[in-house]
Amino acid sequence: xxxxxxxxxxxxxxxxxxxxxxxxxxxxxxxxxxxxxxxxxxxxxxxxxxxxxxxxxxxxxxxxxxxxxxxxxxxxxxxxxxxxxxxxxxxxxxxxxxxxxxxxxxxxxxxxxxxxxxxxxxxxxxxxxxxxxxxxxxxxxxxxxxxxxxxxxxxxxxxxxxxxxxxxxxxxxxxxxxxxxxxxxxxxxxxxxxxxxxxxxxxxxxxxxxxxxxxxxxxxxxxxxxxxxxxxxxxxxxxxxxxxxxxxxxxxxxxxxxxxxxxxxxxxxxxxxxxxxxxxxxxxxxxxxxxxxxxxxxxxxxxxxxxxxxxxxxxxxxxxxxxxxxxxxxxxxxxxxxxxxxxxxxxxxxxxxxxxxxxxxxxxxxxxxxxxxxxxxxxxxxxxxxxxxxxxxxxxxxxxxxxxxxxxxxxxxxxxxxxxxxxxxxxxxxxxxxxxxxxxxxx
RNA sequence: GGUUCCUUAGCCAAGUGGUAAGGCAAUAGACUGCAACUCUGUGACCGUCGGUUCAAGUCCGACAGGAACCUCCA
Numbered sequence: 001x002x003x004x005x006x007x008x009x010x011x012x013x014x015x016x017x018x019x020x021x022x023x024x025x026x027x028x029x030x031x032x033x034x035x036x037x038x039x040x041x042x043x044x045x046x047x048x049x050x051x052x053x054x055x056x057x058x059x060x061x062x063x064x065x066x067x068x069x070x071x072x073x074x075x076x077x078x079x080x081x082x083x084x085x086x087x088x089x090x091x092x093x094x095x096x097x098x099x100x101x102x103x104x105x106x107x108x109x110x111x112x113x114x115x116x117x118x119x120x121x122x123x124x125x126x127x128x129x130x131x132x133x134x135x136x137x138x139x140x141x142x143x144x145x146x147x148x149x150x151x152x153x154x155x156x157x158x159x160x161x162x163x164x165x166x167x168x169x170x171x172x173x174x175x176x177x178x179x180x181x182x183x184x185x186x187x188x189x190x191x192x193x194x195x196x197x198x199x200x201x202x203x204x205x206x207x208x209x210x211x212x213x214x215x216x217x218x219x220x221x222x223x224x225x226x227x228x229x230x231x232x233x234x235x236x237x238x239x240x241x242x243x244x245x246x247x248x249x250x251x252x253x254x255x256x257x258x259x260x261x262x263x264x265x266x267x268x269x270x271x272x273x274x275x276x277x278x279x280x281x282x283x284x285x286x287x288x289x290x291x292x293x294x295x296x297x298x299x300x301x302x303x304x305x306x307x308x309x310x311x312x313x314x315x316x317x318x319x320x321x322x323x324x325x326x327x328x329x330x331x332x333x334x335x336x337x338x339x340x341x342x343x344x345x346x347x348x349x350x351x352x353x354x355x356x357x358x359x360x361x362x363x364x365x366x367x368x369x370x371x372x373x374x375x376x377x378x379x380x381x382x383x384x385x386x387x388x389x390x391x392x393x394x395x396x397x398x399x400x401x402x403x404x405x406x407x408x409x410x411x412x413x414x415x416x417x418x419x420x421x422x423x424x425x426x427x428x429x430x431x432x433x434x435x436x437x438x439x440x441x442x443x
Numbered sequence: 444g445g446u447u448c449c450u451u452a453g454c455c456a457a458g459u460g461g462u463a464a465g466g467c468a469a470u471a472g473a474c475u476g477c478a479a480c481u482c483u484g485u486g487a488c489c490g491u492c493g494g495u496u497c498a499a500g501u502c503c504g505a506c507a508g509g510a511a512c513c514u515c516c517a
Contacts, residue, residue, distance in 0.1 A: 009447095029517075042517050070515075151446090154512070160445050161513070179515085202515045224517030228447085231515075255448095256511060263510085292455070292466085296448095298510060300455090308455060308467045315466095318480060349457095357457055361465040371481050375474085427476055434478090443479075 001056060001351045003220070004296060006228060006251040007153050011353050017219055017249065021061065022053050025210050025248070027223035027231070028064040028110070031091035032072035035098055037272040037286075037301065038224075038257040038264055044287055044399070045254045045295045045354070046222050047104040051397050052350050061108050063213050065206065066092050069113045069199055074188030084189045088112075098274045102283050103401045111209045113200070114189075119208045120200045121193050123242060124181045132241035136172040138184035138196035142203075144177040147237040153251055154229035179203060179234055203234035211243060221248035225255055225296075255298045272301070281306055284400050288313050291356040291398050316363065316395060317402060319370045323388045324405040325442060326374075329415055334404075337382075338389035342366045346394045356398065366391045411440060 001014040016022055026046045029035055050060045068088035077084045092112075113120070124140055127133035133142050144150055150158055161177055180201035182193060190197045210218055223232065232251060239247035256263070259270045278286055289309040293299045327334050342362060349358035366387055373384045395402065407415070418433035437443045 027517075030515085035517085039517050045517095067515090072515095154447075156446050156513075163445065225448090225511060226516060229512055234515095254517070256517075258510080261509090263516095265516085294457080297456090298449080302454090304467085305455060311467060312455095315480095322480080355457075357455095357466095358464080361457075364465060368482080375481070422476080425476070430476085431478095438479085 001053065002353055003250050003252060004353050005249075006232075006253050009155070012250065014219070014250070016058070017217060020058055022050075022058045022220065023214050023218040024050060024060060024062045024220045024222065025206070025214070025218050026062070026064040026221075027206055027227055028066050029091075029095055030067040030070045030072065031088045031095060032070055032076055033091060034094045035274045036264060037274050037277050040098065040102065040274045040286065041257050041290055041295075041299065042222060042224055042254050043099060043104060044102060044290045046252075047102070048287075048291060048356065048397070048399055049220075049222075049252075049354055050105060051399060052347070052354065055347060055393075055397050056351065061214070062105075063109045063111070063209070064107055065209050066095070066110060066112045067202065067205065068092070069189065069205075070202070071188075077188070085114075088114075094275070098278065101275075101278050102287060103399045109213050111212070113205045116205065116209055116212060117191050117200070119212055120204055121182075121191070123204060123208045123211075123238075124200070125194060126242050127181065127238065130241055132238075133181055134174065135182075135195045138182075138198060139172065139180060140182035140195055141173050141178040142181050142234065142238065142241075143174060144179070144237065145175050147241060150177075150237055151229075151233060153233050153236060156229060156233075179230060203231055204238060206231075207235050207238045207243070207247065210247060211239075217245050218248045220250045220252055222252040222254070225253040228253055254295045255293075258298060258300045260302050261300055281310065284402070285309050285313055287399050292360060294357055295354055312360075312364075313400070315367050316391065316400070319367055319374070320388070320391065320402055321405055321442070322374055323370065323384065325407065325415070328405060328407040329412060334388060335385055336389060337386050338393050339366070339383075339386040342387070342390040343393055346390075346397070350397065359394065359398070363391065363394050366394070405442065407442075411437075411442065415442075 002011050003014050004011045024046065026042060029039055046062070050062050053060050066088070068084070073084050073087055077087050080087065124133060127142065128135065128140065131143070132146055133140050145158070151161065158177070162175075181204055182195055182198050182200055184196055184198045188199070190199050210221075221232065236247055239245060258264070259272060262268055262270060264271050285306070289301070289306065290299065292309060292312075324334070342365070346359050346362040349355050349362055352358070370384070370387045370391060373379060373387060414433050414436055418430055418437060421427075421430035421433060434443065
């Protein structure tokens with residue numbers, strides 16, 4: 001496996017910390033609302049990465065958190081006059097519903113910030129002890145200028161950042177680059193700490209959760225491109241200061257998603273709710289669409305590209321259906337074997353920095369060959385089944401789930417009647433049966 | 444304004460300096476009782492202009508256009 005590392009800005013050969021194992025952490029959602037289609041991209045990308053690793057024989061320990069402490073959550077809780085927990089429970093459930101509908105593999109753990117609070121407070125305390133953080137009137141800040149190589153993930157220089165920094169309204173900070181680790185607060189959910197009542201800043205949670213679950217460095221830390229700065233930069237700075245390691249060997253970032261060439265935003269009114277689009281076009285099409293572009297490139301969603309994804313996927317559905325019905329009618333079970341050559345080509349493609357578009361090229365190749373197999377007079381059942389198995393394996397690696405066709409006794413008879421009518425050239429009757437089969441989506 | 448990145452056929456898209464994958468759409472043909480599915484054929488002066496090189500979509504520079512981040516949005 002080769003992966004692009006944002007930190008080194010190049011594709012690197014993946015060398016696991018522990019042989020045959022992958023420790024993977026992906027920044028999860030802030031659960032203040034239902035997720036939009038852009039939030040679904042890292043869900044799909046990193047689930048696919050995990051599936052590729054598993055196909056290569058790795059055991060993957062994958063963790064993703066819920067950020068359930070946030071201004072927007074507090075605001076919503078106040079609006080609804082309920083506790084924050086009511087809001088976060090609701091959207092965690094909605095998020096998990098989307099995850100499961102997108103056919104993602106279960107995670108090893110999904111920690112919440114609210115359940116990690118003791119560790120977060122202890123971690124901030126250690127940062128103060130180490131001299132990397134300071135308390136001013138109950139607000140604790142990270143001392144960015146003390147951190148070495150700050151900006152190495154986002155490729156920003158501290159001088160440039162200082163120059164570009166806005167005039168801050170927080171005069172208590174030593175530097176405008178310093179970020180909040182603990183915020184004094186009077187409204188909303190709050191916890192007791194050595195610095196008074198308050199709640200944690202955003203950047204500490206992931207570091208603490210990673211340490212809590214993995215007890216050391218992880219192989220891959222993932223998230224959206226927009227998290228490079230400041231979130232991941234700040235995570236790295238804290239890890240170096242307190243844990244004395246770089247947190248992750250590889251930092252991976254997926255590209256952003258646009259709608260009709262424009263960024264999704266509430267002001268433009270073009271935010272696509274993930275659940276709604278899954279309802280509309282189906283989870284398989286959503287996954288296929290997302291994976292038809294390399295994960296680091298921006299992805300532009302339009303009506304045209306959705307239709308394109310549907311047509312492409314339809315080719316796979318069509319041939320799988322034909323093979324399955326063939327075996328159903330023969331009352332035989334398709335043996336679970338795969339064509340090694342195709343599988344190897346596919347894995348080589350997707351192992352190259354998760355190049356799913358190249359993987360799809362192999363999928364189209366095997367679909368074509370399967371169609372040719374299917375039309376041959378002297379068909380080799382073994383080859384047909386191997387190609388079928390290879391196609392299923394590839395689709396499965398992309399998380400495309402297609403239930404095999406199972407015919408009822410009535411449907412079998414309809415097929416037989418249809419074929420009989422055709423043989424007897426009773427086309428009126430044949431068309432009658434054909435119509436039934438088309439309506440049952442078997443043709 | 445600063446930083447990072449992108450620009451390949453009508454559309455989507457891959458591309459380790461050595462003759463430009465694949466798909467969608469379109470179109471012609473084959474298959475079919477007619478269709479559908481499918482198969483076969485048909486497309487690119489790689490944003491513009493310079494430079495390096497025997498050789499550049501691929502490296503360097505300028506320009507044009509676009510994106511992300513610098514504002515706790517994946």
